[in-house]
Structures are given as structure tokens and as C-alpha cells.
Amino acid sequence: LVMNYDNEKFSDALTKIDKKKLLLLDFGKFDKDGYSYVCQDFDNGLYDALASIKSELNKYKKLVFVFNKLHKHPQSSKIAFSNFCLDNRFEFGILDEIQDKGVIHEDFFYLVIKQEDVVKIIKQGRTEDLKPGRDYGLLAYNENPFFEVIETGISSIGIDWQEMGRIAADFVLNNKAVQTYLPTVIKKRGSF
Template sequence: MKPITKSQMDSQQKTLKILLVFSRLNDFKHEIYDGFMDKIGGLATVDLYIHQFSTQNAYHFEKVIKDKLSQYDYFAFMLHANHPNEDFLKTVNSIPKDKLLLLEKRNEFIKGKYACVYQDFEQDIYEALQKAKELILKYNTLNCIVQEHYANADYVSEGLSRFAKENNLKCNVYNEVMEETIRPKEAYLILSERYLAEALGYCKNKKMNIGEDVGIVSYNETPIKEVLSGGITVVSTDHFQLGKNAADLILSGKKEHIRNSFLFIQRNSL
């Protein structure tokens, strides 16, 4: 598809329609949506559709997309799971590729040339830890605390393990927070908001100073982390920019795969 010219934008202002499909809404999805709408401006009508990608919903999902196929110019999907049900993939593959945009993650089962803004979870975390290397090396162990069913846990832990090995750090991966796993002289990359709260609680109970006795790095930026416990260090994709990049691909007509920017935000907890 050719790039949209200024005159075409003017003529399509009321007709270009985009369906944005998320599995759920949270703070990060809101940031993506806000970035998307900021870039799109008044150049398109954007409808947001929330759909749970479970096996039981596959038939309903197929019916919804088929019914809407002629109604929208673009379908932008965030396929959250590592291995979405093959019925979902079959439905997504049935969409003409010049109408398809994938957000956050590439999928090898989606065939053809389509637009995508993605995170490289393993490389992103590795490069972010490299930026924090001087701070992390104050500690003797680097731990990852990740919920068991987190979709990208394997990629994140691989990036963390690679960094730890190169820098002669001990490395552990935990699927829950327990009092005995929060130890002095160790640093923690925590991927869950709930686990972050629990870890901070154990640090308080043990009278350990965050950023001195123990290092804390949280995954994904939210406004509360700027002020929580004097400031929580964060590694995070730029969700707002992800949304802007996605909108830019639609407006330009490009069928490229763009790796989204990843941030290391230094605060007092490391």
C-alpha cells in the first residue's frame, strides 16, 4: 500500500477506519492507545475492541472479524499470548496483509508481508541491564521475580541470565516472593506490580535500605513508581511511542517491522 498523501488524508479523514484489538485494558495498554491516538489525530476513526483470546472464544472471534472485515481499513492486534490458539491465528491470517498490523510481538505463524511494532524482550532487557551495569555490580546476585504464566518470562529471564553470566553474577529466577528470597547484597528484577509491593514490604520488615542493602528494578513504567519508596528504578518499553509507531505505519502504508524503543529509568532503588 502506498503512503497516504496530504490530499488523501483530507479525503479519507471521515472514512479511514481502524479496529484496535486488545486482550485487556491496563495502564500500559492505555499508554499505547494514547500514543496511537496522538499520532492518528483526526485522520481516522478508531474503535477499540476488547477480546479474551481463550480457546472458548475462538469461534466468536472469527465471526466478529469476518463480520467487520469489510467495515475497516486496518486491523491492529495485540496477540498477548506466546502461542495463541491456532484458530485465532487462522482468523488473523485470513485478514488481507495490507490491512494488518501487529503490536508488541512478532508472530512466526502470521504469513505474508504485514506491519508490526515489536519488543525484542530478551535483547531489550540485556541492553537495559548493560546501561545499569555499574549500579548492579554493587550486588553479588541478580534475581528475577516473575509470575509463572507471564507470556514473555522465558525471553526476559534469558536476557537477565546472559547479563549475569557475562558479569560473573549469581542468578536466580523465582515465581513468587517469599521473605527468605529477599536478601541483602542482592538485586531483583521484578515483573509484577503485586510482587513489587510484596518485596518492598519484606524489605521494610527486615529494615533493609532499598538502593543500598538491596537493589530493586521494576519492569514497566507507571507514574506511581516515580514516587514509591523514594523512586523505583524501571526498565520499560516506551508504550506511548509504541502506539505512535503503530499509527505511523498505518499512515505511511509501510509494511515494516519496527523494534520499539526500550528505556532504563534510574531512580533511588538501585
């Protein structure tokens, strides 16, 4: 089992491993011909997931993607986000980081990758008496149990990691080849 930590490029070192014994996980926007894989689609998956909540997004003045340029999250997600916003005529922006003040605005929607930025947004909102779901929208990448208990719940976007684990176990235990992308889904809670 290998998580190739570059979404765009297949590591040459992996060509030395027998294709029948290698399962690629998570990242994989490269030629995977002959390899088993269970990946997530950071482009169309993100676009389609946002489209599934388009009616809820209409109430926001601006959609903001908090995307730290140093993060390993695929850069192509920025393009998918921008395309979704342009196609649906949403005003939007992409932030590299959350500053200590002045970033959180009423009636804005924030899509956030890093959990640290989720905390910064909530803390900054509290200093201005703004709450997620009431005053601004918040959607965090990758489900986490603490999202259920923060405020009225933080909505999340991502794949079903347990399903990825189940498929990986089936590959290892039963030598079952697989080539699939898991759907990107949104777990709605009180944050938008």
C-alpha cells in the same frame, strides 16, 4: 491493531486479515514477513538494557529475576537474563514468586515483572528495615506513574509505550507500513 499474546507463535486466525491492514503490537518473536509490526525485543533488548547498567549492578551479591511461571511475559527473557549474568559473572537466581518472608536480602538486586511483586518486595523489605536503593536494588518491568512516588522512586525497564501508540496511530491514520522493534530502556530512579 492486534497484540498477539504469544511471543513465540503467530496466531493462525490472523492470516485471514489483509497484511496491509494489520499491525502487530508488542509480542512478536515469530516470522512476521509482510506484516507491519511494532514490537519489543524481550531477549537482546533485556540483555542490552542490563548491560547499560552493568557498573551499577557490580555492587550486588546476587541478581534475582522474579518471574512467575504463569505470567504471559515471554519465557525467553529468562534465557536472556541468565546469559547476561553468566557472560558477566554475576551470581543469579530466578524466583517463581515472592514468599511472605525470607526472600529479600541485603545487597541483592531484584528484576520484577508483576507490580504485585514490587509491592511484596517493598513491604517485606520494610519489615526488615531494608530500603530499595539503600539496602537492595529493585528494577520493575514496564513504567508506571506510581514508580515515581514510591520510596525514593522505583527504576523501570521497558519500551516507550507512547511511542508505540504514536506509531500505531500513524499506521491507522496514514496507512504507513512499519516494521520495527522499540528499544528497551531503563529509567533510573532511587531504587538501585
